[in-house]
Amino acid sequence: MSLRVVFLGTAGSVPTPKRGLPAIMIQREGERILFDCGEGVQRQMMCARVGFHRITKVFVTHMHGDHILGLPGLLQTMALLDRERKLSIYGPSGIKRFIEAIKETVQFVLTFPVEVHEIKDGGVVCEEKEYRVEAVWASHAIPNLAYTLVEKPRLGRLYPEKAKSLGVPEGPLWSKLQHGSSVKLPNGSTVKPEEVVGPPRHGRKIVYTGDTRPFEGFVEFAAGADLLIHDATLDDELAERAEQDGHSTPSQAAENARKARVKQLILTHISARYEDTNALLEQAQKIFKNTKVAEDFMKIEIPLLES
DSSP states (O other), X not given: OOEEEEEEEOBSSSOOSSOOSSEXXXXXXXXXXXXXXXXXXXXXXXXXTOOSTTEEEEEOOOOOHHHHTTHHHHHXXXXXXXXXXXEEEEESTTHHHHHHHHHHHSOOOOSSOEEEEEOOSSEEEEEOSSEEEEEEEOOSSSOOEEEEEEEOOBXXXXXXXXXXXXXXXXXXXXXXXXXXXXXXXXXXXEEOHHHHBOOXXXXXXXXXXXXXXXXXXXXXXXXXXXXXXXXXXXXXXXHHHHHHHXXXXXXXXXXXXXXXTOSOEEEESBOTTOSSOHHHHHHHHTTOSSEEEOOTTOEEXXXXXXX
16 A cells, blocks of 8 residues: 655745745545645646646645645646546635635636535544544644544454464455454364454554644644654744744754654745755754655655554
């Protein structure tokens, strides 16, 4: 089961020649899930060769223009491509009025249903068979949602040699055991799942903060994540400015990563003042070594967990 994160836009507030506005895509098997949708996202998708037609959901963190102004153009292009598949959009209060205003004032007709979900409270906001998306209110200049995509546990690994040694023939009975049911053999004996199947295997977890200061409850929200994508708009020397504007510094992001015991930290939403991001990286790595600064078109594979 493949799981890849593609960074389509990593700038903060305004684009630069090397950085587009915020947009992150998670590719999970055949599904494409977009987190934020900054201006220019369509061209970024083309350059990254990720396409439009497989996008099923868009999660918007907040209603600042650099995070949402790519959405009107994306909807229009999907319609021009005769999309029919439903698109689900999630975001804070105001996202529904924003979509309605686009449809009323920009003259194009959607060829597909758009289902808009305004998030009022944190918790699980999207539940699918194999994963869920949770949200929590972060701390920014306006209401901002941090999101986490969490895969549900997979079935435990079946050990064929153990099954054979107990007389269980290969075939449907193996599947039954792996799905948690005991099986009765022709000789009258019963084989229980725990005799031939390992424990359930944990799913993967990706956390995206959007724009935020450090806030209470985040460490628990991000705990154990395979990947934490964190706002690091301004360097440590501008911590007071970051606090005023509702952003984080590299050291603050790294401290969150350390406390939450995540596996990897990616700094994003980089201010245009930092053409060279080495200082940002150094500040974070003093606290959390496994840190990178996001670059447009960077791709990260999240491997399956075996336990």
